[in-house]
Amino acid sequence: MTTFPVSASTLSETALGNFIKDTYQLAANFSCKLYRTGLNHTYFITDGQTTYVIRVYCYNWRTKTEIQEELRLLNQLKNNNLSVSFPIADKNGIVIQDVQAPEGLRHVVLFSFAKGDKIRVMKPDTCFAIGEIMAKIHNETEGQKIDRIHYDSSTLLHTSYKHLNSFFPDTNDAMKTLKNLGQNLSKTFNEIDTSALPKGIVHLDIWYDNLNVAAERDITIFDFDNCGNGLLILDVGYFCKQLFFIEPDKDQYEIKLHRFLSGYQSVRLLSETALQVIPEAGAAVFMYYLGVQAQRFDWSNIFLTKNYLNMFVARIETWMDYNKMQKIV
Numbered sequence: 001m002t003t004f005p006v007s008a009s010t011l012s013e014t015a016l017g018n019f020i021k022d023t024y025q026l027a028a029n030f031s032c033k034l035y036r037t038g039l040n041h042t043y044f045i046t047d048g049q050t051t052y053v054i055r056v057y058c059y060n061w062r063t064k065t066e067i068q069e070e071l072r073l074l075n076q077l078k079n080n081n082l083s084v085s086f087p088i089a090d091k092n093g094i095v096i097q098d099v100q101a102p103e104g105l106r107h108v109v110l111f112s113f114a115k116g117d118k119i120r121v122m123k124p125d126t127c128f129a130i131g132e133i134m135a136k137i138h139n140e141t142e143g144q145k146i147d148r149i150h151y152d153s154s155t156l157l158h159t160s161y162k163h164l165n166s167f168f169p170d171t172n173d174a175m176k177t178l179k180n181l182g183q184n185l186s187k188t189f190n191e192i193d194t195s196a197l198p199k200g201i202v203h204l205d206i207w208y209d210n211l212n213v214a215a216e217r218d219i220t221i222f223d224f225d226n227c228g229n230g231l232l233i234l235d236v237g238y239f240c241k242q243l244f245f246i247e248p249d250k251d252q253y254e255i256k257l258h259r260f261l262s263g264y265q266s267v268r269l270l271s272e273t274a275l276q277v278i279p280e281a282g283a284a285v286f287m288y289y290l291g292v293q294a295q296r297f298d299w300s301n302i303f304l305t306k307n308y309l310n311m312f313v314a315r316i317e318t319w320m321d322y323n324k325m326q327k328i329v
Contacts, residue, residue, distance in 0.1 A: 005102070006102045008103055009103055011101065011106075013032045014032070016043060016054065017030065017031060017032025017045055019097075020045055020052075020054060020108075021045075023090045024088070024090050024091065024110060029048075030045050031046065033045075035053075037299070039058065039061065039296060040055050040061065041055070041056040041058065042055055044113075051113040052110050052113055053085065053110070053111040053112070053113055053222075054108060054109075055109050056099075056106055057107040057108070058296075059103045061296070062107070064107060070227055072146075073146060073201060073227060074086045074087055074224060075087065077140060080140055082133065082136055082221075083218075083220045084220065084222065085112050085113070085220060085222035085223075086112050087109050087110065088111065088112060096109055114211070114221075115212060115214050115218070116218060116219075117212055118208055118212060121246060122213070122246075124255055125216050126213055127256045128217070128263035128266075129217035130206070130211065130260060131259070131266075131267075132219075132263040132267055134203075135263070135267035137203065139268055141200040141201035142198050143199070143200055145229050146229060150230065151202065151230030152230065153185070153190070153284075155288070156284045156287060157288070160287050160288050160291025161175075161178060161182055164291060166294060167294055167297070168306070172306070173310075174309045174310050174312075175309075177317065178290075178313055181316065181320075185283060188277065189284075192273055193273055196272075197271070197273060197277065199229070200229070200232050201227060201229060202229070202230045202231075202232060202234050203235055204228060204230070204235065205223060206235055206239050207243075208242070210222055210223040231281065233274045233281045234281050234284070234285055236264065237277070237278045237282035237283075237284070237285065238285040238286075240257060240260070240278055240328070241279075241282030241285070241286060243257060243260065257328070261328075276328070278328050279328070283316050286315070290312055
């Protein structure tokens with residue numbers, strides 16, 4: 001029987017573990033386990049005391065140049081004493097491995113393990129510390145560019161809508177809402193004084209799932225897979241919007257929001273314009289990730305449905321409506 005071609009595969013834990021142990025000269029007692037599949041596949045390899053993270057980039061998701069730029073940024077941040085998960089070179093000094101999967105060539109990188117745990121419902125002091133480290137990263141990346149995507153109205157809003165349009169028609173009520181919202185957000189970003197909104201390299205996905213917390217205020221950031229160029233306020237807005245939906249008690253949300261912004265501004269100040277545009281920045285990034293889910297339907301098909309779209313769009317509307325009543329200061 002002829003083996004049927006595949007569009008995506010999950011690499012064997014055992015085979016990948018043996019490959020990493022040999023390539024990185026790890027001891028035989030290291031064992032490899034799949035942690036999760038998604039935009040990329042993540043494995044942990046550990047001997048019980050030391051743990052590393054293996055990222056297997058999905059086929060045709062990132063070019064080698066994009067990965068090299070991500071790793072260059074991580075090494076820059078690490079070399080400036082910022083707490084991020086960083087790439088580890090093999091015995092020959094190589095950081096990107098190539099493996100031949102059934103669907104084609106895939107890239108593999110070994111990363112340091114971020115100490116601590118993921119904490120979904122964070123304490124105010126943890127929010128302050130996250131603001132601090134985000135601002136320190138922005139201090140390092142402000143004014144810099146990376147050979148990756150530029151996040152602007154076109155990529156965040158219009159391209160994302162086109163990806164979604166492959167699954168949902170323009171006549172869908174949620175799509176109508178997204179189209180109008182995208183037009184309004186584009187108008188806002190076109191009309192604001194961009195001199196008050198610094199640009200640089202952004203992470204674009206800093207939330208509880210991409211950071212570990214040790215002792216409440218010891219934060220390590222990881223998963224820079226979506227890093228690119230854009231307004232730094234995009235990172236701030238995205239975290240604020242995630243915090244808004246993680247914390248159901250809006251009195252507690254306001255406390256945590258202001259602790260996060262205080263932590264950020266203890267390192268670098270946000271202009272009045274930047275504070276005013278946080279709702280739009282958060283909404284724009286959420287719209288972008290809807291487009292990513294459509295673009296990567298191979299991963300997101302279990303939840304990218306009409307009901308899911310309605311829920312997601314309703315969340316964006318709730319966020320925008322809340323901030324019309326409750327201004328961020």
